[in-house]
Amino acid sequence: MTGxxxxxxxxxxxxxxxxxxxxxxxxxxxxxxxxGRRRGDALPQVELAVAGVAVDRAHLADxxxxxxxxxxxxxxxxYPHVLGFPLALRLMTAPQFPLPLVGLVHVANRxxxxxxxxxxxxxxxxxxxxNLRPHERGRQVDVVLVGAVGGAEVWRGVSTYLGRExxxxxxxxxxxxxxxxxxxxxASWRVPPRVGxxxxxxxxxxxxxxxxxxxxxxxxxxRPIAHxxxxxxxxxxxxxxxxxxxxxxxxxxxLPVPLPSTVAFTATAxxxxxxxxxxxxRSGRPHLAGSVR
Numbered sequence: 001m002t003g004x005x006x007x008x009x010x011x012x013x014x015x016x017x018x019x020x021x022x023x024x025x026x027x028x029x030x031x032x033x034x035x036g037r038r039r040g041d042a043l044p045q046v047e048l049a050v051a052g053v054a055v056d057r058a059h060l061a062d063x064x065x066x067x068x069x070x071x072x073x074x075x076x077x078x079y080p081h082v083l084g085f086p087l088a089l090r091l092m093t094a095p096q097f098p099l100p101l102v103g104l105v106h107v108a109n110r111x112x113x114x115x116x117x118x119x120x121x122x123x124x125x126x127x128x129x130x131n132l133r134p135h136e137r138g139r140q141v142d143v144v145l146v147g148a149v150g151g152a153e154v155w156r157g158v159s160t161y162l163g164r165e166x167x168x169x170x171x172x173x174x175x176x177x178x179x180x181x182x183x184x185x186x187a188s189w190r191v192p193p194r195v196g197x198x199x200x201x202x203x204x205x206x207x208x209x210x211x212x213x214x215x216x217x218x219x220x221x222x223r224p225i226a227h228x229x230x231x232x233x234x235x236x237x238x239x240x241x242x243x244x245x246x247x248x249x250x251x252x253x254x255l256p257v258p259l260p261s262t263v264a265f266t267a268t269a270x271x272x273x274x275x276x277x278x279x280x281x282r283s284g285r286p287h288l289a290g291s292v293r
Contacts, residue, residue: 009047009128017050017125018090020204027093027101043141044096047128048087055083055119063202066195067230068237073119076240077111077249078233080147080155082203084125088143088159089204091127098132099141099163103219106228107140108160110250117154123147138165185264187238188281191226193259199230210259225256231288235276238265239292244272251290255280263287 060079061071069076092101117123124147131142140162147155196210208215209225216224232251236243257263262281267274278288 007047007128009045011047011049014048014050014087014090017053017084017086020086020089020206023086023089023093024101024206040096040098041132043098043129043132044091044094046091046094046096047126048091049124049126050084050087051124053083053123053125055121055123057119059202060119066198066202067233069233069240075117075119076233077113077155077236077243077247078229080117080123080125081109081111081145081157081159081229082205083123084127084145084147084157085204087125087127088145091129092143092161097129099139099161103164105162105164106159106253107162108250108252109229109232110158110248112156112248114154114156114246116245117147117149121149123149123154124151135162138163183266183268183277183279185279185281186267187265189234189263189265191257191259191261191263193224195226195230196224196259199227203227203229205229221256221258224259226259228253228288231257231278232290235265235267235278235288235290239267239274239276242269242274243292247292249290249292251288253288254286257287 055075057073060075063069063079063082064071064076067076067078089101091097092099092104126146126148127144129141129143131140133140140160143159143161145157145159146153200206200211205227207227209219209221210216210227211224213223216222228251231253232249235251236249257278264279264281265276266279267276274292276290276292277286279286
């Protein structure tokens, strides 16, 4: 069913969540060289929607174990991201999407939990893209995923992606200078190799840079790297007992977490808010910086 929303985007209602596998195959085919591969300079003016998405409690428990959450019927703040991810994936693999999925870098993520969501509730999801903008190393775009129950928004996620492209300045990195020393660790976590494949299984995000040494090398990584959203979920799990009923958790992804590795987690309270970070336990190289408001 199609229609128009108040923002001028065409609303496309799907009967069910898309299957991730065929979408990844489409993305890989789209990355092959050949005629007709040029991407446009505008976002598709479409909003995808799917209603009545139910939670599989066995899948939820598997996700909780992989990310370090307690087993419970209440959804972790990051769980609706994986639940509705196929809808966002369908949007990003459309021929009209201006940035190719293969090689896209997830640089930031903001999640707003408006109220707790229980496993017995069904969610209606909407996904759309906005704010395509230039970046010193290419272009960035925000992909928005919204979850509602009974017509009321209960969850919103905004993922910022970077498509690396040649720019007038050659795409050179800024001189970061000397990095400040990493703060004292609150906890230290060993991140085993299987985190890549385990999170791919529960999230549906099977990007080979997380699951395959060969796939990682094709994109310039000597070995697989952890999913950024696993890192965010693991940090949120460490703060789980201190989170309010409604909050916004925002992170900036810095340097990838290679698999395996040992990372240092740091969290400091600022009244009802939290600042947290993830660093390499040996070198202090930053992996993630975030806050809860």
